[in-house]
Amino acid sequence: MMRRKLVAGNWKMHGLKAALPEVAAIARAAAANPGVDVALCVPATLIASAAGVAGGMPVGGQDCHAAEQGAHTGCISAAMLAEAGAALTIVGHSERRADQGETDADVKGKAEAAHRHGLRAILCVGEMLDQRDAGQAEAVVTAQLAGSLPEGAAAEWLAIAYEPVWAIGTGRTPTAADVAAMHGAIRAKLGELLGAEAAAAMRVLYGGSVNGANAAALLGCADVDGALVGGASLTAEKFGPIVEAAAGL
Numbered sequence: 288m289m290r291r292k293l294v295a296g297n298w299k300m301h302g303l304k305a306a307l308p309e310v311a312a313i314a315r316a317a318a319a320n321p322g323v324d325v326a327l328c329v330p331a332t333l334i335a336s337a338a339g340v341a342g343g344m345p346v347g348g349q350d351c352h353a354a355e356q357g358a359h360t361g362c363i364s365a366a367m368l369a370e371a372g373a374a375l376t377i378v379g380h381s382e383r384r385a386d387q388g389e390t391d392a393d394v395k396g397k398a399e400a401a402h403r404h405g406l407r408a409i410l411c412v413g414e415m416l417d418q419r420d421a422g423q424a425e426a427v428v429t430a431q432l433a434g435s436l437p438e439g440a441a442a443e444w445l446a447i448a449y450e451p452v453w454a455i456g457t458g459r460t461p462t463a464a465d466v467a468a469m470h471g472a473i474r475a476k477l478g479e480l481l482g483a484e485a486a487a488a489m490r491v492l493y494g495g496s497v498n499g500a501n502a503a504a505l506l507g508c509a510d511v512d513g514a515l516v517g518g519a520s521l522t523a524e525k526f527g528p529i530v531e532a533a534a535g536l
């Protein structure tokens with residue numbers, strides 16, 4: 288099964304309109320590497336203006352609410368993201384699981400809402416350092432996956448991102464062997480949950496301290512179909528080499 292690589296940026300709570308030229312520069316890097324899918328997930332306030340300068344590069348959100356609408360002060364629905372020009376959204380990022388107490392069931396509902404409104408979704412899973420040290424990483428991650436996988440999950444609209452929490456923003460990354468083992472475990476679990484064919488088609492991204500120097504090694508691991516990139520996605524200068532590394536594999 289040939290899966291196209293997907294490199295997605297996650298700007299987190301970074302980005303005012305002054306950053307739009309950077310979005311345009313990242314879009315140019317994406318256009319220069321047509322063999323790779325590139326997307327950029329920006330703050331909700333920037334989606335419409337980013338989509339306006341992104342050319343063909345999909346722009347996404349970083350979260351959506353599971354409900355269609357309602358009394359949820361400060362939250363954003365999938366329909367709102369779509370109307371603003373988003374083509375996708377991240378759901379279940381570990382920072383939201385930790386900061387906002389999102390459960391697997393919440394994340395499942397968010398992914399389903401995204402799909403109802405025609406958005407693709409990147410669903411994040413990942414263990415904490417104490418869980419890895421205790422030898423529980425695969426059990427934790429596969430349980431998160433089972434709990435948060437949306438109904439009707441299919442490669443056409445869903446990708447999984449494995450992001451060890453201890454690797455996010457820390458400059459630390461798992462070994463290539465650990466990455467390959469976890470991605471293999473995730474694909475095996477997807478096979479149990481969705482069947483072999485759907486599991487073989489679904490992209491499983493790695494995220495956590497990906498940069499231009501380590502991207503080729505991380506993206507070259509077995510069962511790694513791309514990257515979800517935080518800090519190194521903020522500028523075209525840093526993000527471009529990651530896209531190029533993916534294109535070269």
Ligand code: PGA
Binds near residue numbers: 457516
């Ligand atoms: P990082 O973040 O690349 O800055 O480690 C990755 C993420 O949180 O998606």
